Amino acid sequence: MAHPLIRNNQHNIGHICTTQQCLEGRGANLAMRWVDSQGTRIDYSFEDLDRESNRFANLLSNLGFGSGDIFFTFLPKMPEQFFAFLGALKLQVICGTMFSNFGEEALLDRLGDSGAKGIITKTSLLKKLLPIRKRLPDLQYVIVVDGDDDPDLELLSYRRLLAEASPDFLTPLTQADTPSVLHYTSGSTGKPKGVLHRHGSVVLQSLTAREVLSLTHEDLFWCTADPGWVTGTSYGIIGPWSLGVPQLHYGGGYDAKVWMQLLEQEKVTVWYSAPTALRMLMREDTSIFASVKLSSLRHIFSVGEPLNPEVISWAQKVLNHEVYDTWFQTETGAIMISNRPGLKIRPGSMGKPVPGIQPAILDDTGKHQETGIQGNLCLKPDWPSMFVTYLNNEKKYQERFQHGFYHTGDTAVQDSDGYYWFMGRNDDIINTAGHLVGPFEVESALLEMEEIAESGVIGAPDELMFEKIVAFVALHPRYTPSPELELKIKLHVANKGSSTICPHEIIFCDSVPKNKSGKIMRRVLRAKYLGQDPGDISTMDF
Missing domain, CATH: 3.40.50.12780 (ANL, N-terminal domain)
Known part of the structure; x- marks a missing residue:
């Protein structure tokens, strides 16, 4: 019809x-x-x-x-x-x-x-x-x-x-x-x-x-x-x-x-x-x-x-x-x-x-989760x-599309009355003021600067924007951190990408944690920023 x-x-x-x-x-x-x-x-x-x-x-x-x-x-x-x-x-x-x-x-x-x-x-x-x-x-x-x-x-x-x-x-x-x-x-x-x-x-x-x-x-x-x-x-x-x-x-x-x-x-x-x-x-x-x-x-x-x-x-x-x-x-x-x-x-x-x-709320194998149990929000x-x-x-x-469902990338819980409750993302996407920002996009813009040797970007809780963009940057030896450099970094990212992906906070560090295959361990950065236990770091390349 x-x-x-x-x-x-x-x-x-x-x-x-x-x-x-x-x-x-x-x-x-x-x-x-x-x-x-x-x-x-x-x-x-x-x-x-x-x-x-x-x-x-x-x-x-x-x-x-x-x-x-x-x-x-x-x-x-x-x-x-x-x-x-x-x-x-x-x-x-x-x-x-x-x-x-x-x-x-x-x-x-x-x-x-x-x-x-x-x-x-x-x-x-x-x-x-x-x-x-x-x-x-x-x-x-x-x-x-x-x-x-x-x-x-x-x-x-x-x-x-x-x-x-x-x-x-x-x-x-x-x-x-x-x-x-x-x-x-x-x-x-x-x-x-x-x-x-x-x-x-x-x-x-x-x-x-x-x-x-x-x-x-x-x-x-x-x-x-x-x-x-x-x-x-x-x-x-x-x-x-x-x-x-x-x-x-x-x-x-x-x-x-x-x-x-x-x-x-x-x-x-x-x-x-x-x-x-x-x-x-x-x-x-x-x-x-x-x-x-x-x-x-x-x-x-x-x-x-x-x-x-x-x-x-x-x-x-x-x-x-x-x-x-x-x-x-x-x-x-x-x-x-x-x-x-x-x-x-x-x-x-x-x-x-x-x-x-x-x-539907599914676990990673495609099994339907019981009421009140967190899982992947799927449609x-x-x-x-x-x-x-x-x-x-x-x-x-x-x-x-897996197990007959579209996987949204969000995790959620369904209560006994059929209401859904958002729990978080199951990837590293940052939701800042309603805009989804991929950390890779910000990290790529940061690495274009001659001062920056390494970069790692995470989202952190924020009362106003829900999540703010936090960038960890390691400088080449000939450069030193300064308020002027911090401003320069922010302007560069905003001009290259947009103001939406501009980091709200820059943290200068000696190095960015990576695993042995070279992947940035954003979980470790997030734990460091929030003062939490980073968990298993056995795969980190020290």
Whole structure:
């Protein structure tokens, strides 16, 4: 039986989020209220969204893009981000999104691995892209949203190309398995992996937006996530707009006063943010909240890292609202386990599975663990938004599926009432402010510095960010530790990768512990940092 969201077997995300909304009589309805960092407001209807994404689809088609080509957005949050994303998907072009704070190496990893044919960016970000352009032979087109054509730098003007593009576009019939969105996620060893999704993901993204986030046409929804993150595409674009739900999008960064004003003045009804942001709000002067009236706000949801019970208690007391924690991954594409309205919150828990999702707690042999016993959090495969591969790394993809289940890499416990409780990662991935950072990526950036001979990176508990990045570095003999060198190291990593992977703490040491095969013993580093017993160190190479 066809899903009620899908009309005539058309699964195309771009079509469903725009054209289909117009065909169903919502064309004149508000789709996006855009507020820039200076407070300027612009409203876009679903007709506007449809027209501008149509023009971008035609823009790409005029340049020779077609089904299966890969195109990236490298923009701060701005309206063009959404037009480009939806327009590329209408053309069946695979669309990847990247954070605007990415540095050269982060760009090179993603654009090079994917063989991206084109990218859209701003002139202010070209200083990161142009130095690596010659190392990206597949990158044929660089489109700038705020600049003119520049033949010498091989740049194309978005404004000119869009003016030449028709506002009419007939989206080709798109099957559920057609590739759609590409996100890169870090691994504990090796470069970031390209997580490829399909257009059929819209079915579960839509269902969870309705059943978990409880969105209706009368809501104004605000997801604070950047589109460079899976939350920003699954629930800052696809889920709400597939339901015809209007969204608030804000172009500025974290500012407690501004955020509270937006919630109040724009009459936001459902708010989706991250525990780190909520913990930052907890540290603000309480006077910020005293004068704010959140009478329009129905629900607050969080995502990205475990939600502390203290945050839930604070929100009840200060904001007079519950906070519902949700859990999913880049690979899952949509919410899998969640607290939600109608389900009693157990502070600190992940909640219960959403309809159609079958989690299991397994030991390393694939045996189901009894209630209350910690094990690997796994999911029965073939939910609609499940990723289809790691781009160019099918072997790694297959390794995630064992004993008939997808292994998430998280460990958890299920209680007797069916609630799941996150216990930790079973690898070295660091969850810092909701962003998963692979230590290898940070260690590689550190070793590029001439001062550093060895590096080892771990995650350590942090009250604000859940985990902070701690880097142990051993210097070459001719260099000595200093505050100036520490700052230089942090700036180097931020510029090479992004501010997300920048170490929060640098610890200078004589050497980094390794085993006899040369593998960094992060377990020993973590124990040293936390003042714990390192356990068996018989394999260490002294």
